[in-house]
Amino acid sequence: MAPSRISTPRLLGVLAFLVGVFVLVPAFIALTGRWDFYYTLTSVALLSVAAAGVWLTFYIGRINIGQGAYALTGGYVSAILITQHGISFWLTLPLAGVFCAAVSVLIGLPILRLRGVYFAMVTLVLTEVARLTALALPITNGAKGITSIPLPGELSIFGLTIIPDFATLENPKLAFYLMAAVLMVVTYLVLWRIVNSRLGHLCRSLQQNEELSASIGVNTAMLRVLAYAISSFFGGLAGAIFVAISQSIYPSSFVVQDSVNFMLYCFLGGLGYVFGPMLGTLLLYFGWDLLSVAKEYQLLIYSGALIALMLVLPNGVLSLLDRKGGRK
């Protein structure tokens, strides 16, 4: 699909995207004064990070409706480490991801043997398990959740401040937006790198025919656990930042609905395209936000558009590119 060497138009496209995200969007918001867009766009960026994980599990041929579980887990790990152990937010961020990856290996080993709708349904149940566990465990503080979590502190190396304390900033919204956008860009860079590496080829072979790829010596069991762990890492990361933004977490912070949404973002963008989940998240989440002017008809229009889009483009929005470029 992608050429091995990065072509000039592609590079220009990436540059335009970066300029758009880091320069044009803040400029536009400063001009129009719609500061509320920052929150929406930050959410879009973070949700698309989690959706990138879901996309990776799609890539090995598994329907993952359990990303909400890892987002919730990551959020709780970060929140507990900050409030009860006084660890810096920046350190809890990778820890939350790693914790989620470790959990996903444990859970993934048995359940990744399942396929098709069975895997889909188990992961759906997983989201419920995470919610109920958060309710039952004493460390998560039950239904009351964990609140008044401090904003991310200063990050410095050898006394050199890299990221200032968020509490001292006059505009933490912008800071959160930039952080989420950087994370999003890095995530998709990693994803793109994975897909265009040997690992990506192996994943594609899993997607097409697992028995066949096992028969030519691919370690399918290890590969799918690896892909699932990376996927959950992204989920945990996104969850941890969400907690930092809302400064609170409850068992109902990520529910089945969110897990289903992550899946929808991937579908809508197109499962065959690395940047599909990002576009899907932007369209669905931003579209939902804009539709709030329609009041009680919001859900009706939103779901109607979703169904219509599915009828017209069942392979995702990015499949439009296919048609333009001729048959593959």
Add this chain to the structure above:
Amino acid sequence: MEQILANGLYLGAQYALIALGLTLIFSLMNVLNFAHGQMYVFGGFVTYTVVAQFGLPFIVGLIASALVLAVMGALIERFLFRPVIRKSKRDESTMLLAAGIAFFLDAVILLLFGEKQRGVPKVVNGVFNWDMRLIMPYDRILIAVLAIALIVGFILFMQYSRTGRAMRALAQDRMAAQLMGVDVDRYSMIGFALGAMLAGLVGGLLVTITGINLGMGGPTSVKAFLMIMIGGAGVISGAIAGGFILGMMESIGLTVLAAYGDVTYLVIFVTLMIFLAIRPQGLMGKPWG
């Protein structure tokens, strides 16, 4: 003890009926119907409207629910699922469509019936009391009996009618059924309508006891998924078994685990995941569905 078993049976009968519709749709079209819970809620609201607003007898409401949902199911299959299945590259695309329909039905329910909890008056009064060992209101017994009668009727229909035979053939092997002269499109539509009708019927039955509200759709879908996972997706006996097993587990769990707080469902979920790790296709399912 008797009480727990009776509660389990009562819950199981209604659960099995929900799972039947879901598994029927899945076996025929390989579609995981996310909107099943919403169809159930819709059926409940139709019965409520007919019985409580128009003042007609309960049975009329039930029939109205069945009809409305059957028509809705047929239309959804004909105009939404069929074209998408034909055009999409991956089977899973139907999941997005199903989720979209779930949202859409939620929106329609909200606009038509509002967000309030609704219920209809009891169909029969009185409580069955056997020596204080088993206490059960008569209306619950009635609903359980009706549900079991519907399940039996459904099995007989699938087993002995021409339509039922065609649908079973379709579930077994779509291509072979087509080659044997089964009108695949027609029976897919009938199957979807039947599945939606079952969901509507359960909604109509339960509106007399627990009432109905907008928020019940999603959790009902999740429970229905659980049941067909226990029994095996796409297998009718499996759906019935799954329904009764979940009903029993819930009933026993709520009694035994009450001391430890609200952990019944956590225990059920974890048990299920361990069970599926050992037997991925459920009790009676075909491997890889």
